[in-house]
Every structure is written in C-alpha cells, then in structure tokens.
Amino acid sequence: MTTTQNTPARSLAFLRQIAGGLTTLAITLLGLLLVTFFIGRVVPIDPVLSIVGERATAAQYEAARVALGLDQPLWKQFGIYVLDAVQGDLGTSIRTGAPIIGEIARYFPATLELATLGTIIGVIVGVPAGVLAATRPGSLADQVVRLVGLMGYSMPVFWLGLIGLLVFYGHLDWVGGPGRLDPVYEMMLEFSMTQYTGAILIDTALNGAWEVFANALSHIVLPAGILGYVSMAYISRMTRSFMMNELGQEYITTARVKGMPEWRVIWVHAMKNVMVPLITVIALSYAYLLEGSVLTETIFAWPGLGSYITDALFTADMPAVLGGTIVVGVVFVTLNMASDILYRLVDPRART
Amino acid sequence: MSLLEVENLRVTFSTETGPVEAVRGVSFQLGRERLGIVGESGSGKTMTGRAVLRLIRPPGKIQTDRMIFDGQDLSKASERDMRALRGRRIAMVMQDPKYSLNPVMRVGDQLTEGLRQRDRLGAAEARKKALAALEAVQIRDPERVMDAYPHELSGGMGQRVMIAMMLIPEPDLLIADEPTSALDVTVQAEVLSILDGLVRERGMGLIFISHDLRLVARFCDRVLVMYKGRVVEELVARDLMAAQHPYTRGLLNCLPRIGGSRAPLPGLDRTGTWAND
Ligand SMILES: Nc1ncnc2c1ncn2[C@@H]1O[C@H](COP(=O)(O)OP(=O)(O)OP(=O)(O)O)[C@@H](O)[C@H]1O
Ligand SMILES: [Mg+2]
Numbered sequence: 001m002t003t004t005q006n007t008p009a010r011s012l013a014f015l016r017q018i019a020g021g022l023t024t025l026a027i028t029l030l031g032l033l034l035v036t037f038f039i040g041r042v043v044p045i046d047p048v049l050s051i052v053g054e055r056a057t058a059a060q061y062e063a064a065r066v067a068l069g070l071d072q073p074l075w076k077q078f079g080i081y082v083l084d085a086v087q088g089d090l091g092t093s094i095r096t097g098a099p100i101i102g103e104i105a106r107y108f109p110a111t112l113e114l115a116t117l118g119t120i121i122g123v124i125v126g127v128p129a130g131v132l133a134a135t136r137p138g139s140l141a142d143q144v145v146r147l148v149g150l151m152g153y154s155m156p157v158f159w160l161g162l163i164g165l166l167v168f169y170g171h172l173d174w175v176g177g178p179g180r181l182d183p184v185y186e187m188m189l190e191f192s193m194t195q196y197t198g199a200i201l202i203d204t205a206l207n208g209a210w211e212v213f214a215n216a217l218s219h220i221v222l223p224a225g226i227l228g229y230v231s232m233a234y235i236s237r238m239t240r241s242f243m244m245n246e247l248g249q250e251y252i253t254t255a256r257v258k259g260m261p262e263w264r265v266i267w268v269h270a271m272k273n274v275m276v277p278l279i280t281v282i283a284l285s286y287a288y289l290l291e292g293s294v295l296t297e298t299i300f301a302w303p304g305l306g307s308y309i310t311d312a313l314f315t316a317d318m319p320a321v322l323g324g325t326i327v328v329g330v331v332f333v334t335l336n337m338a339s340d341i342l343y344r345l346v347d348p349r350a351r352t
Numbered sequence: 353m354s355l356l357e358v359e360n361l362r363v364t365f366s367t368e369t370g371p372v373e374a375v376r377g378v379s380f381q382l383g384r385e386r387l388g389i390v391g392e393s394g395s396g397k398t399m400t401g402r403a404v405l406r407l408i409r410p411p412g413k414i415q416t417d418r419m420i421f422d423g424q425d426l427s428k429a430s431e432r433d434m435r436a437l438r439g440r441r442i443a444m445v446m447q448d449p450k451y452s453l454n455p456v457m458r459v460g461d462q463l464t465e466g467l468r469q470r471d472r473l474g475a476a477e478a479r480k481k482a483l484a485a486l487e488a489v490q491i492r493d494p495e496r497v498m499d500a501y502p503h504e505l506s507g508g509m510g511q512r513v514m515i516a517m518m519l520i521p522e523p524d525l526l527i528a529d530e531p532t533s534a535l536d537v538t539v540q541a542e543v544l545s546i547l548d549g550l551v552r553e554r555g556m557g558l559i560f561i562s563h564d565l566r567l568v569a570r571f572c573d574r575v576l577v578m579y580k581g582r583v584v585e586e587l588v589a590r591d592l593m594a595a596q597h598p599y600t601r602g603l604l605n606c607l608p609r610i611g612g613s614r615a616p617l618p619g620l621d622r623t624g625t626w627a628n629d
Contacts, residue, residue, distance in 0.1 A: 348455075349455060
C-alpha cells in the first residue's frame with residue numbers, strides 16, 4: 001500500500017536526469033557549432049584575403065590558406081573547429097588580430113553585470129507586484145500593476161533609454177551618462193585595481209574603492225533600471241497568473257482550515273508551487289536580457305557583448321561575430337539547463 | 353447546550369449566468385455526537401461544512417441567521433477570531449487528499465505545521481507528535497511517510513495523513529468530508545473507532561459527510577439528507593435504511609447490494625413535489 005521512495009533511489013534518478021541534461025547540452029552546442037561553421041564558410045567574405053590583404057602574392061595567399069587549415073577537407077576542418085572551440089579557441093579577430101575568446105572575456109562581464117542587475121530588479125519588484133495583484137484581483141493595486149506591466153511590454157527599450165538619458169542625465173543630472181564609468185575612474189580601475197571578475201560593482205567593492213563603486217553605480221542604474229522594468233513587466237504578469245491559479249487549489253483551503261495566517265498561505269503554501277513554473281520564466285527573461293541587450297548597449301555606449309558583436313558586424317569581422325554568437329548560444333543553453341535543474345529541485349514530482 | 357447551532361445557512365455563488373445557490377437555508381444542531389450528512393453529488397454537503405469554517409472562497413458568499421459554535425456567533429466573528437478557531441477548535445478532513453495536500457511540501461512538514469507555527473513547538477517534539485498521529489491511523493511506517501511527498505502516497509494513505517493532520521490539534525468539532533472512502537474495510541473500522549472514541553471520551557462533535565448510506569446508518573447518531581442545497585429529511589441514523597422519503601429511498605435504491613442482481617442501478621425518481629424549486 002505504501003509507495004514512498006527512499007532517498008538514495010530519489011537522488012540517483014536526479015543524477016541520471018542531470019546526466020541526460022548534459023548530453024542534450026552537448027548535442028545542442030555541437031549543432032550550434034555546425035551552424036556557425038557553415039555560416040563562416042558560406043558568407044562572401046574571404047577569410048584569407050582579409051588577413052593577407054588585397055596586394056598579397058599568390059604564394060603568400062596560399063601560405064595563409066594552409067595556415068588556416070582551409071586546404072583540408074571540410075569534415076576535417078569542422079573537426080578542428082570543434083576541438084578548438086571546446087578548448088576555448090574561437091579563432092582570431094580580423095580587426096584586431098587578437099584571440100576572440102580573450103576579447104569576449106573582456107566584454108562579456110559588462111553584459112553579465114547589466115543583465116544580472118536588471119533581472120534582480122525585475123524579480124524583486126515583479127514577484128511581489130504579481131502576488132499583490134493576484135491576491136486582490138480587480139483592485140486598484142491590480143490595475144496599477146497591470147498598467148505598469150503593459151507599458152513595459154509596449155514601450156521600445158531604445159526609446160525608454162533615450163528618454164531616460166535625456167531626463168535623468170541631461171536634465172536632472174541624477175545619474176552617470178553613457179559608459180560604465182567616468183573616464184577618470186576608468187583609468188583608476190585600469191591601473192590601480194585588481195580586476196577579479198570584470199563586473200565593476202563587485203571588483204570595486206572587493207578593492208574597497210567606494211568612490212569608483214558609487215560612480216559605477218550611477219552609470220549602471222539607468223540601463224539596469226530600464227532592463228529591470230522590461231523584465232519586471234513580464235515577471236509580474238506571469239507571477240500574477242501562476243499565483244491566481246495556485247490560490248484556487250484545494251490545498252490552499254487545507255492550509256486555511258489549519259488556521260494558517262494569510263501571509264503564510266500565500267508566501268509559503270502557494271509560493272512554493274508558483275516557484276515551479278516561475279523559475280523557467282525568470283531564466284527566460286534573464287536570457288532575453290543577456291542576448292537582447294544590443295540596443296541598450298548601443299544607446300548607453302556599454303562595452304558589452306552586444307556592442308562587441310555589433311562592432312564586429314560593421315567591420316565585417318566574421319570570426320568575431322560567430323565567436324560572439326557561440327558564446328550567446330552557450331549562455332542560453334546553460335541557463336536552460338540551470339533552470340531545468342532548479343525546477344526539479346523545487347518540484348518533487350519532476351524528480352521521480 | 354449544543355456545540356453548534358446553524359440556522360438558515362445559505363451559500364451563493366455569483367456567476368456570469370446569474371447566482372448559483374449551493375446551500376439554500378440549511379438549519380441543524382449538533383451536540384457532542386455524530387451527525388451524518390448524505391446526499392447526491394453536488395447537493396451542497398461540502399459547502400455546508402466549509403461554511404461553518406467560513407472558508408467559502410469568492411465569488412461564493414455565506415449568509416446565515418445564526419451560526420453559534422460553543423456560545424460564539426461565527427457569522428459575526430472577526431476573521432482573526434475565525435483563524436484562532438480553525439485548526440485548533442474546528443478542523444475539517446478535506447474530501448480529496450490528492451488535491452488537498454500541498455504537492456511540493458513533505459508530508460511531515462504539513463503535519464507539523466500547526467504545531468510549529470501555532471503552538472510554537474520545537475522540531476523534535478512536533479515530529480514526535482506527528483509520528484504518533486500517523487501511527488494512530490494505522491500507518492505502519494510513519495517515518496517514511498513523514499519524509500514522502502503527497503504524490504508518493506496511495507489514495508488511502510493520503511486520506512489517513514489528512515485525518516491524522518486534522519486530529520493532531522484535538523479539535524472540539526471535526527467536519528469529516530468523505531474521510532474513509534479510499535480505505536479498505538479493516539483500516540476504515542480502525543479509523544471510525546478512533547473518531548468514535550473522540551466523540552465518546554472527549555465529547556468531540558463530528559459532522560460525517562459520506563456517500564455511503566449503510567456506513568452512516570451504522571456509525572452516526574443522526575442524519576441529514578441533502579438535495580439541491582436543502583435538507584429534505586432529518587432522521588435518527590438507525591432509521592435511515594427504512595426511510596420513507598422518496599429521495600432518500602432513491603438514494604438507498606442506488607446502493608449496490610452484495611449478492612444482489614446485476615441489473616443496472618435505478619436512477620433517482622425526481623417526480624415528487626420535493627424535487628421542484
Ligand atoms: N465556484 C463555484 N461556482 C459556482 N458554483 C459552485 C462553485 N463551487 C461549488 N458550486 C456549486 O455548489 C454545489 C454544491 O457543491 P458541494 O461541493 O457542496 O457538493 P457535494 O454535496 O459536496 O458533492 P460531492 O458529493 O460530489 O462532494 C454544486 O452543485 C456546485 O455546482
Ligand atoms: Mg463534496
């Protein structure tokens with residue numbers, strides 16, 4: 001009659017699922033590499049020519065071609081490409097001649113910092129707003145949350161960014177302008193500090209450089225606020241609908257029958273269930289901020305991955321564009337996997 | 353003096369197609385006894401029980417002339433007073449444990465929640481009480497059940513967990529909504545004898561909602577027969593099997609008989625005046 005499972009069996013199943021997830025991850029990434037590889041071969045930009053220049057002799061051209069491995073059969077080229085990529089070698093930038101992975105390592109933390117802060121804002125504001133709206137459907141609070149959310153949906157990010165800069169930077173001078181720091185502080189950061197993570201807020205805090213920290217904060221607050229607003233709009237709407245659904249379930253009445261106070265019914269009983277689908281929503285919105293930040297980065301002159309890929313595109317630096325694309329793909333797949341694991345952690349039914 | 357006195361209870365849901373009256377003027381009294389409520393599906397048994405706890409969710413509304421529990425008028429009590437009564441003095445065994453237990457909380461956490469939150473007991477002490485409560489409802493491996501999640505339990509196991517959970521605070525009034533429908537006969541007998549003991553020894557009042565007329569006739573003191581939100585008949589339980597009311601007779605005729613003919617179950621005859629309005 002009892003059908004309870006003991007813990008070892010449960011965690012074994014969990015491990016098996018993670019292994020399965022990793023396999024999916026590997027296959028997805030291989031597919032991504034296949035796509036970028038062929039794009040690299042198909043685009044009408046001759047990688048050899050862009051290295052040796054227009055006036056190279058035939059011998060020089062041929063030597064460079066061999067150096068790039070382009071004389072090998074296609075499948076061999078792909079094999080080398082994958083092996084290199086796995087070891088973190090995404091090729092060399094045509095523009096700068098530097099390894100692409102190193103350049104991305106410098107640009108990516110800026111994007112990560114911005115998107116992470118935006119997501120944190122989105123969650124901290126969006127989840128309580130959604131819960132508030134769900135517990136008082138039709139109330140003024142519900143209307144306000146819905147209206148503010150709708151605005152976040154319908155207003156283009158670049159427009160918000162421009163207006164924000166105009167008002168809070170140009171007019172009121174409350175925030176720092178474009179870029180991650182004022183130029184003075186940029187020098188300080190470059191020359192007198194250990195850069196542990198590349199995320200300026202964290203690095204300056206670790207160095208105890210609070211003045212630079214404050215300046216960085218004044219720069220990031222506007223773009224992160226705008227991204228946070230967009231993410232909040234999505235998260236609050238989804239939280240509201242998940243919460244409404246849970247509050248209609250029978251186990252909620254059971255908790256009330258037990259005399260539990262309303263805050264506990266909502267924030268413990270219902271929230272634990274809301275977390276299950278909400279994790280996916282948060283991961284999706286995080287991925288969206290990480291990848292979709294091109295416009296924000298352009299407007300705020302934010303030296304992140306979006307800016308890097310845009311610049312590479314404009315200078316026809318194909319290896320850099322493809323390298324950036326691979327990183328974006330890896331980020332997306334990793335986030336997906338992380339949300340999948342978290343989802344299984346909060347939902348016991350998904351574990352068996 | 354009676355433990356619970358309900359006069360003219362109404363539960364109305366406002367829907368898009370107009371108001372739906374789930375309970376329409378139910379009155380009854382309950383002493384320290386076993387009161388059965390029977391009736392076809394949708395007749396308002398569950399809503400009557402929940403209305404006593406004032407746990408009808410919107411768009412449902414409760415109206416009543418009087419609803420006195422132990423000298424206190426529940427229809428006038430504040431939400432705060434109601435919360436103090438719920439779980440401690442009035443408890444309700446919920447109908448379907450598959451949906452009535454929180455799917456992402458361990459059974460143990462749900463069992464000890466009241467003890468920890470309300471009575472401020474320590475973890476170890478609360479666990480000990482919960483284990484004892486599980487053993488009382490004939491669960492042989494209580495440790496394992498404590499650590500399980502609801503989806504890992506069978507229907508009968510979930511039902512016993514629900515009963516244990518609601519008996520832990522030793523309520524004065526227990527509303528049990530189909531508490532034994534998924535239990536096999538021996539376990540059912542054991543659970544019923546626990547409930548019976550609580551009524552006799554501690555003077556608990558019991559509202560026993562069930563589809564099983566034979567069981568109610570055997571186990572309860574009095575019975576309310578409900579149809580479409582009304583009490584159509586109230587009788588002494590042992591007279592139930594010999595009831596004369598056409599609706600009650602109809603319910604009795606629907607009972608499958610052991611060794612009886614395999615003829616299709618007769619439908620309810622709804623031609624009498626009681627079936628109108
Ligand atoms: N949210 C709601 N909106 C409209 N009507 C409702 C709602 N909830 C319940 N009802 C109505 O209340 C009536 C009584 O339901 P109740 O759950 O009390 O029946 P029951 O006697 O417990 O039935 P069962 O034996 O199937 O458990 C039903 O006919 C149902 O249509
Ligand atoms: Mg019912």
